[in-house]
Amino acid sequence: xxxxxxxxxxxxxxxxxxxxxxxxxxxxxxxxxxxxxxxxxxxxxxxxxxxxxxxxxxxxxxxxxxxxxxxxxxxxxxxxxxxxxxxxxxxxxxxxxxxxxxxxxxxxxxxxxxxxxxxxxxxxxxxxxxxxxxxxxxxxxxxxxxxxxxxxxxxxxxxxxxxxxxxxxxxxxxxxxxxxxxxxxxxxxxxxxxxxxxxxxxxxxxxxxxxxxxxxxxxxxxxxxxxxxxxxxxxxxxxxxxxxxxxxxxxxxxxxxxxxxxxxxxxxxxxxxxxxxxxxxxxxxxxxxxxxxxx
Ligand SMILES: [Fe+2]
Numbered sequence: 237x238x239x240x241x242x243x244x245x246x247x248x249x250x251x252x253x254x255x256x257x258x259x260x261x262x263x264x265x266x267x268x269x270x271x272x273x274x275x276x277x278x279x280x281x282x283x284x285x286x287x288x289x290x291x292x293x294x295x296x297x298x299x300x301x302x303x304x305x306x307x308x309x310x311x312x313x314x315x316x317x318x319x320x321x322x323x324x325x326x327x328x329x330x331x332x333x334x335x336x337x338x339x340x341x342x343x344x345x346x347x348x349x350x351x352x353x354x355x356x357x358x359x360x361x362x363x364x365x366x367x368x369x370x371x372x373x374x375x376x377x378x379x380x381x382x383x384x385x386x387x388x389x390x391x392x393x394x395x396x397x398x399x400x401x402x403x404x405x406x407x408x409x410x411x412x413x414x415x416x417x418x419x420x421x422x423x424x425x426x427x428x429x430x431x432x433x434x435x436x437x438x439x440x441x442x443x444x445x446x447x448x449x450x451x452x453x454x455x456x457x458x459x460x461x462x463x464x465x466x467x468x469x470x471x472x473x474x475x476x477x478x479x480x481x482x483x484x485x486x487x488x489x490x491x492x493x494x495x496x497x498x499x500x501x502x503x504x505x506x507x508x509x510x511x512x513x514x515x516x517x518x519x520x521x522x523x524x525x526x527x528x529x530x531x
Pocket of ligand 1: 357358359442443
């Protein structure tokens, strides 16, 4: 059995979310934290012990491409394409071929721009051009991975069971506490140890809560969508392909991993002498054999 169990999937289907405590193994977490230390010197230590002085922040993690896939190391990239994340999302979408439509790091601390008492909302506003139906063919699964411990006071994500919004059409996608107190009164706070995972969908009401004490929280958003539909997804990966880290990642990835980002698969009519030569020139470390063999 995997780390995301049948019980987690059942809970996800029934309530619209599931919490997997300590999804990451100790070594995956340690390697990921080492990469966080490179990206944001001093912040892992500060999140783990908020009595330490808060380090300066040289750049804003909310927009900088350094905080989006692919990352300079290999562990955060591997976690993005973790087979269990792909498999869980695919199972919710009736086994459809999946596309990784998001992977970015989320970084919050008390008093930061992201330290907000958010309203209850669904995330589909910036994950689809259209509307997320209940039909599995269009089912997008979002993951929020926590790299540092989330306590009561450290901005736990709050999520509400589908039971409390049984309506057919989920519009509006945002409610204030005054408009819909039941969503707030029935929220579950995701208070978990480092390495834990929240699974939710574009049809799940949830919100960020504020820090109640000095501290920080390191997390990662990863979202999967069925690959077939162009109206789904938060980013285009070509925007990241210009980063040096992209070349390193794509050269070492498997053909299946590349495909999760939308890269043409072996056997696709895209592959001709010209494209084999061109892609091979752009990414000299890529083994072109699988694409050549598919000709
Ligand atoms: Fe959200």
